[in-house]
Amino acid sequence: MPSRKKTSMFAFAFLTCVCSFVMICVVLATQHWITSKVVFSGTNSSVTVSLTYGLFSGTCEQFVDVGLQVSEKTFQVADNLRNSKAKSMITAVVVTLVLSLLSSLLSSGFTCTNAVSNPYQTFLGPTGVYTWNSLCGIFMLLAMILFPVNIEENSLSIELARGCFSFLQTHIKSTHTYGYSYWIMLLVIILNTASITIICFYAHARYSKKKEQERPMENTPKDVILF
Template sequence: MPSRKKTAMFASAFFTCICSFVLICVVLATQHWMSSEVRFSGTNSSVIVSLRYGLFSGTCEQFVAAGLQVSEQAFQVADNLSGTRAKSMITAIIVILVLGLLSSLLSSGFTCTNVVSNPYQTFLGPIGVYTWNSLCGIFILIAMILFPVSIEESDLSIELAHGCFSFLQTHTKSAHTYGYSYWIMLLIIFLNIASIIIIYFYDHARYSKKKEQERPIENAPKDVILF
């Protein structure tokens, strides 16, 4: 059976891993990644398209300069994207988040195993926790980088606006605001770092104690040597 200290440390790491897993599910399930206002100029007036969307779906509405507002409508992101580059970016982000979800699940399993037992295999101990938490954090970081790239380089919001209203003409400017679904990923990275730090402190303390017990006899106190 594991010691109380090990149980407490790995239980804390297990809690952070589970929180990370749940938050990745929230990131995938919620559609509050981006709010965009995309302005287009026409022959007689300018049009503003307001978009709120995530990786799978969103809503859009149109405002004409004269004050006319078109009712809000829902759309599917994949259906509104005509460019291969934008579709590929969104697909890549989804795949990377799913890989992060699996990594977080494996990390939760490894920490839970160490709470209730002392696994013999080295990789099932701290090394496994380090590996899966690091991979999860890396996957989430890549997703956080790729999404802004898809907005700026692949003109994601502009393509989605054209998908909602096909008659739009010349794009003039855009304004973007990242939603809570995007910023939650930053919290996920912090949770993965926290899991690694917790296990590192336990592993370091165990290593120091082991070295102390293996201290050579010449370093022992003199009164102990006399006996």
């Protein structure tokens, strides 16, 4: 059976892994990734389209300089996109998040296994915990990079605004504010780092204790040897 110290530390790491898993679910389920204000030139005045959306759906509304506001509309991201490259990037972000979700689930299972047993000689040990937490963190970082790249390089917000209101004319400027669904991914990376750090501290303490127990005989007092 594992020691109390090992059980408590791996249990805490398990808790961080579970929190990571829940946060990734929140990221996928919520649609507050970004709020964009896209300005277009109109016939007699400029038109501003305000969008709030995520990976799957969002809302948009139109404002005209004279004060007229069009009622809010709900849209599906995939339906509003005509740019195949932008669609592919959205798909890549979704796939990356699903992979991070699976990695987080495996990491939770590995930390739970280590909390109740001693599988140090197999991949189920700390090595497995390091691997799956690292992969989860890498996938989340990749998703955090791909989404803004899609916004800037493929003009995602402009594409979606035109999908909502097809009569829009020349694009003038855009401003973007990333929402809580996006920034939760940073929290997931921090949780994965915390899990790895906890296990590293335990592994280092265990290694130091093992080395201390294996001190060479020359360090043993001579009177003990003679006896």
